[in-house]
Every structure is written in C-alpha cells, then in structure tokens.
Amino acid sequence: MCDEAIKIIEENAFSFKHIDIETNSEELKALKYQLNIASVQNVKFPVLKIEDQLYTNIETRNTFIKILKSHFE
Numbered sequence: 001m002c003d004e005a006i007k008i009i010e011e012n013a014f015s016f017k018h019i020d021i022e023t024n025s026e027e028l029k030a031l032k033y034q035l036n037i038a039s040v041q042n043v044k045f046p047v048l049k050i051e052d053q054l055y056t057n058i059e060t061r062n063t064f065i066k067i068l069k070s071h072f073e
Contacts, residue, residue, distance in 0.1 A: 002045055002046045004061060004064075005046045005048070005058070005064055006018060008061070008064060008065065008068070009068075012068070014068070014072070021040070028040065031047065034054060035054065035056065043056050044056055044057050044058065044059065046058060046064075048064070048067060050067070050068075050071045051071075053071075055067055
C-alpha cells in the first residue's frame with residue numbers, strides 16, 4: 001500500500017514528504033509520541049498526516065482516496 005499511496009499522491013500533484021521510519025529513528029520516535037504508543041508493531045502503514053490529523057488505519061486504496069478527498073475537495 002505504501003508504494004501505491006505514493007503513486008496516487010504523485011499522480012494528483014499533491015505536495016508531500018515521504019519519511020521512512022525504518023531508517024529515521026528521530027521520525028520514528030516522533031511518530032510513537034504523536035500516536036502515544038511504545039511500539040509501531042501494531043500500526044498499519046502507510047501513516048498519513050494531513051495538517052494535524054494522523055491516519056493509521058488505511059487498508060485500501062479507496063480509503064486512502066476518501067481521506068485525501070475529505071481534505072482537498
């Protein structure tokens with residue numbers, strides 16, 4: 001889903017920042033703090049942050065698109 005999410009964002013000319021928490025320990029720490037969790041093991045990816053809203057339960061392409069539409073239409 002992460003690769004597909006990036007493709008959807010790029011195809012629709014959204015400005016975005018891709019953060020790989022597997023290689024960026026500071027961003028991983030910040031994400032765990034924002035979600036108020038000790039581990040990301042049970043977090044579903046991708047995690048989408050729009051303004052101050054975090055979305056962590058994006059299981060389908062349609063859900064991802066619905067979230068984007070709710071913010072940008």
